[in-house]
Amino acid sequence: MIKEGSGNIGRVIGVYGPRVDIAVEGRVVSSSVRGKLKYGARGKSLVAVGDYVQFSIESIGDAAIEEIRQRTRVISRPAVEKGSSEQVIVSNVDRMIIVTSIQNPEFKPGVVDRFLIIAFKADISPIIVINKIDLGAPEDYAEYIEDWKGIGCEVIRTSALTGENLDLVAGIIGSGTSVVVGHSGVGKSSLLNKLNPDLDIKIGDVSLYSGKGIHTTSRVNLFEIFENSWVADTPGLKDLGLVGISKKNLHRYYPEFALSDSKCQFNDCVHITEPSCAVKKAVYEGNQSISRFRYQNYVNIYESLDK
Ligand SMILES: Nc1nc2c(ncn2[C@@H]2O[C@H](COP(=O)(O)OP(=O)(O)OP(=O)(O)O)[C@@H](O)[C@H]2O)c(=O)[nH]1
Ligand SMILES: [Mg+2]
Ligand SMILES: [Zn+2]
Numbered sequence: 001m002i003k004e005g006s007g008n009i010g011r012v013i014g015v016y017g018p019r020v021d022i023a024v025e026g027r028v029v030s031s032s033v034r035g036k037l038k039y040g041a042r043g044k045s046l047v048a049v050g051d052y053v054q055f056s057i058e059s060i061g062d063a064a065i066e067e068i069r070q071r072t073r074v075i076s077r078p079a080v081e082k083g084s085s086e087q088v089i090v091s092n093v094d095r096m097i098i099v100t101s102i103q104n105p106e107f108k109p110g111v112v113d114r115f116l117i118i119a120f121k122a123d124i125s126p127i128i129v130i131n132k133i134d135l136g137a138p139e140d141y142a143e144y145i146e147d148w149k150g151i152g153c154e155v156i157r158t159s160a161l162t163g164e165n166l167d168l169v170a171g172i173i174g175s176g177t178s179v180v181v182g183h184s185g186v187g188k189s190s191l192l193n194k195l196n197p198d199l200d201i202k203i204g205d206v207s208l209y210s211g212k213g214i215h216t217t218s219r220v221n222l223f224e225i226f227e228n229s230w231v232a233d234t235p236g237l238k239d240l241g242l243v244g245i246s247k248k249n250l251h252r253y254y255p256e257f258a259l260s261d262s263k264c265q266f267n268d269c270v271h272i273t274e275p276s277c278a279v280k281k282a283v284y285e286g287n288q289s290i291s292r293f294r295y296q297n298y299v300n301i302y303e304s305l306d307k
Pocket of ligand 2: 171189190202203219233234235
């Protein structure tokens, strides 16, 4: 029960500048953020979507957050300014649903791989959803699908239009908290609406997607989609950034490299130009147990990192 005074517990579902929405027992309470929780990087509040918070009800219509409960796995964005800390986008996440589409916008396996790095780094289980199968044949991308399955990822082919295989997505969402990611226009919000029409999330007009980065969803929102089952819908976060990833540690977030890298000649091999590299051998020689596209993507991302 929500009681006057302090000690109420709820979950943050939206952050709007100095105010946040807190879900508590099926109701939404609008709350302010005060004191030391208020001023994070660039005056942004330190409260993040997904946080469990303790708050007080001061008078009707007015609440204030007193404390953020210890967070578990989070997804963050790099600091915008030097010296400021990374910005948590969503907290207390159990799994990441990475959505891409067959067409409109075009299939982008490289974006999926980037999200996989973020998931593996944060210790969040990834699931890949290939949406809009009503627009084309997923078989065209069978090689990619096999490569992802080969590293232990579940891959589900869906259509938010026809509802095909959405029961599989519902099964995966289960209990806990899922974050739905993927570039703009792939149908993240549409999938959630189809799973639970009561959510009534605004979706985009497909004719507006021309790769110019028009985002229909403009901020992260958390929904209790089923009882005890939370999903965070995110804007097309292609530029999420790889927090804490460097040229040195990137390879750790390619789980398939681990099987070979003890056999590299150098202990600190990053599998780029080093001689006698067992990872490169596993890509190009023998039974080619490491996917070429995944490795090439690794090299591209490696080269894009400053240090
Ligand atoms: N044909 C087809 N169209 C779809 C499907 N899923 C979504 N769409 C359409 O794709 C467009 C974009 O859908 P959204 O759900 O807004 O995409 P989003 O990923 O949430 O986009 P952002 O919020 O900008 O990140 C809309 O016009 C949807 O109707 C699908 O499975 N098949
Ligand atoms: Mg959306
Ligand atoms: Zn190596």
